Amino acid sequence: MVWKTVGGWLVLLMAIVLIVRPFSGDAPERVDTDGGNTFAGTGADESMAFLEDALPKCQQALTGFLQSSAPEERNQFVFSPIRTASRMARFYALNPVAKVDPGTLRFGGSGVLRLPEENAIETRWTDDQGREIEVVFRKEQDEWRIDWPHFVRESDYPWPLFLAGDGESEGEFRLLARERLAEERKPGDPISLVLHAPRFGDPKDEGPGSPEILVTSDTREGRLIDAAFRARRDGVMVYGSSLKSQDPGGMIRLRVRIQRVPKESGYGFQIAELIACHWLSVDDPGIDPDAVLRAPNQKESDRSRIEED
Numbered sequence: 001m002v003w004k005t006v007g008g009w010l011v012l013l014m015a016i017v018l019i020v021r022p023f024s025g026d027a028p029e030r031v032d033t034d035g036g037n038t039f040a041g042t043g044a045d046e047s048m049a050f051l052e053d054a055l056p057k058c059q060q061a062l063t064g065f066l067q068s069s070a071p072e073e074r075n076q077f078v079f080s081p082i083r084t085a086s087r088m089a090r091f092y093a094l095n096p097v098a099k100v101d102p103g104t105l106r107f108g109g110s111g112v113l114r115l116p117e118e119n120a121i122e123t124r125w126t127d128d129q130g131r132e133i134e135v136v137f138r139k140e141q142d143e144w145r146i147d148w149p150h151f152v153r154e155s156d157y158p159w160p161l162f163l164a165g166d167g168e169s170e171g172e173f174r175l176l177a178r179e180r181l182a183e184e185r186k187p188g189d190p191i192s193l194v195l196h197a198p199r200f201g202d203p204k205d206e207g208p209g210s211p212e213i214l215v216t217s218d219t220r221e222g223r224l225i226d227a228a229f230r231a232r233r234d235g236v237m238v239y240g241s242s243l244k245s246q247d248p249g250g251m252i253r254l255r256v257r258i259q260r261v262p263k264e265s266g267y268g269f270q271i272a273e274l275i276a277c278h279w280l281s282v283d284d285p286g287i288d289p290d291a292v293l294r295a296p297n298q299k300e301s302d303r304s305r306i307e308e309d
Contacts, residue, residue, distance in 0.1 A: 047112050054121055055110060057144045058137040062125075065146055066102040078148040079138045079281065091154055098152070098200050104128035111242035116284045120147070122243055131201030132246060136280060149174070149281045152200065159197035160208045162260065165267055170259045174198070174279040176206060176251045179229055190214040191225055195254070195269075203246035213269050221274040227289035228252045228277040238278045238286040253278050 065077035071089060075081045078088070108124035113136065121137045121144070136147040148154070156171035173195075179185075180192040192214055197207040215222045231238075232252050237245070247253065257273040278286045 050112060050119065051110055051121065054137070054139075054144055055123075058121055058123060058135075061137065061144055061146060062105075062123075062135055063102045066100050066105075077146055079140055079145040081145075084148050087154065088148065090156075091152065094158055095152075100127055100131070100133065105133070108132070109243050111240075113239040113241060113280075115239055115280075115282055120239075120280075122241055124243055127201075129201070132203055133201055134203070134243075134246075138281075147281050150279045153198050153279060155197070162258070163208065163210055163267070163269075165260065169261075170257060170272060172255070172257050172275070174253070174255050176247060177225070177254045178206075178209075178248075178251050180212060188217060190216050191222055193225070195256075195258070196251070204248055206248050206251070210269055211266075213271060215271055221271055223289040224274055224277055224285055224287055225252070225254070227287045228254075231287060239280075255279055 061077045065074055068074040068077070071085070071092070075085050075088065078084050104127045105125045106127075108126055110121060110123045113120040113122050115138075118139065120139075123135050123137070125133045125135065127133065134150075136150050137144045138147050139145075153174045155173040155175075157167040157173075159173060159175070161167060162171060162173075175195040176198050178194050178196065180194060185191065192212055193210075195210040195213060199205040199207050215225055217223070217226060229250075229252055232245075232250065237243075238253075254274065255276040255278065256271050257275065259270050259272045261268040261270065274285070275283060276285050280286075
């Protein structure tokens with residue numbers, strides 16, 4: 001058993017070396033970071049084999065996407081290209097294209113995401129400007145392709161302009177949410193949120209924030225948001241992510257439809273629909289409120305084990 005374990009880790013280390021070896025002069029290189037491949041449980045060998053096979057193909061897709069200049073070129077490297085093409089055109093018409101030199105990328109870790117219908121691959125990279133880039137790959141027609149809405153944190157309209165009153169009065173956004181006065185909130189009280197637009201490549205920057213948005217706690221949206229905050233506090237990651245969260249402390253990811261409502265002074269905002277508690281192009285919310293409430297608090301579990309020991 002010991003030799004099998006040692007052999008397994010040697011295979012993993014060799015796989016990582018092969019994965020991050022440049023495929024060409026413009027291919028990403030490896031960087032040592034705190035976030036590497038981490039596995040536990042009986043599926044460890046399967047996860048290692050899955051990543052060993054898929055990661056080189058994911059790297060090729062990322063390199064091809066970043067080297068492409070025309071929209072039709074980029075489109076061949078993204079998941080669900082037919083549906084994504086129009087969204088990419090609209091997004092890049094309103095937002096600058098983030099220029100990333102694939103030759104400067106260094107590998108920062110990967111893991112397997114257990115989506116409802118398939119497994120996906122999460123990866124993390126750092127470029128020469130210090131930007132930290134998170135890329136998720138999904139398999140389509142035997143090819144690994146970039147989950148583009150997650151990659152760019154796609155929203156229907158630039159968040160600062162929407163807050164200022166520009167554009168349509170309702171849109172879909174990928175945002176970070178912070179709860180205000182969380183310690184003071186009592187059961188049944190509405191959840192007070194401030195929503196921020198994340199900045200590409202800088203996960204620690206909250207970006208511009210909204211005015212206070214109240215969510216009734218006993219609605220579907222309220223229960224999902226409450227469960228997402230609890231999971232965040234307990235260190236429970238969506239879809240079994242094994243990479244350490246880089247989001248600002250205490251904040252959760254939301255994919256939501258927001259309505260802007262005119263007021264006597266400025267605008268008010270409300271959540272029209274909570275699509276998911278993540279930024280992936282998966283409509284599944286990613287959180288089961290009942291399961292989160294049934295799960296023991298991780299910190300309390302750790303404390304009990306310490307006391308028993």
